[in-house]
Amino acid sequence: MQVDYEKMYLLRIINAAMNEQQFFAITNHTLTVVAQDASYVERFTSDYLLISPGQTMDVLVSANQNVGQYYMATRPFSDASAMPPDNITTGIFQYTNSDGGLNASLITLPARDDTNATNSFISRIRNTNVTQNPPLNVPTGIDRRVFITIATNTVPCNTSQCLLPNRFVASLNNVSFVFPRIDILQAYYNRYSNGGVFTEDFPLNPPVFYDFTGNLTGFNTRAELGTRAVVLNYGEAVEIVLQATQLGGGGSHPIHLHGFSFYRVGSGSGNFNKETDPSTYNLVDPPLINTIHVPGKGWAALRFFANNPGVWFMHCHFERHSSWGMDTVFIVRNGTTTETSIRPPPSTMPRCPGT
Incomplete structure (x- = not known):
């Protein structure tokens, strides 16, 4: 240069x-x-x-x-x-x-x-829009709380591609995302959810609580496979806490959410404590970002308003983790007006096979 x-x-x-x-x-x-x-x-x-x-x-x-x-x-x-x-x-x-x-x-x-x-x-990263107009619109009264653990896991491998009985996957709340053959946005818009494309039951909390950042040697690393989505109502104030675990070797994760910029309101080491850790949140000048660093032996919290209707992918920005299933989908329902609803696909848009 x-x-x-x-x-x-x-x-x-x-x-x-x-x-x-x-x-x-x-x-x-x-x-x-x-x-x-x-x-x-x-x-x-x-x-x-x-x-x-x-x-x-x-x-x-x-x-x-x-x-x-x-x-x-x-x-x-x-x-x-x-x-x-x-x-x-x-x-x-x-x-x-x-x-x-x-x-x-x-x-x-x-x-x-x-x-x-x-x-x-x-x-050191803080928002600059504190005294300016309009002021920051950080959600305070939360309508939907989601607590998500991040892990690498194993599942049985029944093909000749594996040298061992198991293969690596990755998960959010112990669900390893399976990419469907039909686009989820297309399936949701055309009401294909009952046809096996996806389900609307992604767990809002981990299936099991344990010492996420402790020594997990010998811990069961099996994950479930599924295409499971979180459904949000339009306009809801959402808080997501992302908790790193030591399953599969641990490490930090850059988690990215499509469709939104969100406020990084907090992060810390160890296991998230829902009673005490929210008191440390920065609700005054949190940065507005779309990719959040989750520390390897800790947690990070983000907040946003679900004001963008549609189907939005959330995933780890490490390619290997995303391809292994460290992903999920947030579906934001339509609001009450045309402006707050999903627009129909253009007539020239190619359709997925079989639809």
């Missing part, structure tokens, strides 16, 4: 990795974070970023160092028991008229399992 001395640059950064969160930094340059997931945040400076797959972040960088070349660098972050390769990828932040030599050594990024660096960065 070529820059001119004493100019300010806006970098719009997206993590295009399939399976890893990433630290990012530029040698000898401070990053000023101004937006995340296309929503402004209260600006703050940092020596590094943490960004999840599919997540976007806008930062300002001032080209105020000695004219030369400086490393841009990124490395994966993971707090799972099975670590990714510790690869550091670099680019060059090059000033115009530099002599071609690097002016500094490679920047020291946080260690690939540095949860303190991760949590510290995330905790």
Whole structure:
């Protein structure tokens, strides 16, 4: 990347990795974070970023160092028991008229399992729209609460594709999502739900409560297979608490919800306590995002209004986890007006086979 001395640059950064969160930094340059997931945040400076797959972040960088070349660098972050390769990828932040030599050594990024660096960065992200008009519309009176555990699991494998009796899957509330042959939006709009495409009974709580973040060696890792949806009424105030577990090795998860931006109102370590942890929520200036970091041995809470009718996918942004079934669907029913109802599909839209 070529820059001119004493100019300010806006970098719009997206993590295009399939399976890893990433630290990012530029040698000898401070990053000023101004937006995340296309929503402004209260600006703050940092020596590094943490960004999840599919997540976007806008930062300002001032080209105020000695004219030369400086490393841009990124490395994966993971707090799972099975670590990714510790690869550091670099680019060059090059000033115009530099002599071609690097002016500094490679920047020291946080260690690939540095949860303190991760949590510290995330905790600094706050919403900027506090005193402006209109004010933040953070849900307070909650109509629907959903508590979801996140895990990797196993199910029996009865095909020749497996070397062992079981195969890996992933789950939310112990349900591993099965993709149907008919699009769920099409099935819902045409009232195919009774035809076996999906069911409207995704559990709003885990089937079993246990020490989610404890030592689960020898714990039953079996999951159920299903295409099960959560149905919300239009306009409901929704709270979702996402709880990481140590099943299958644990680790943090970037969870993405289609169709909405939501407020990240809280996060913490250990098992979520519904009696005490809500008192720690930030309801004043929570960031408005669409991908939330769930710490590997902890939880994260989000809130939104169900004001976008339709069928919306929620899934882990790690490709391997999503393909294994760490997904579910939220269906928002129509409101009372045409403007708050699903529009019919265009006549030219191809239909799924068999419909």
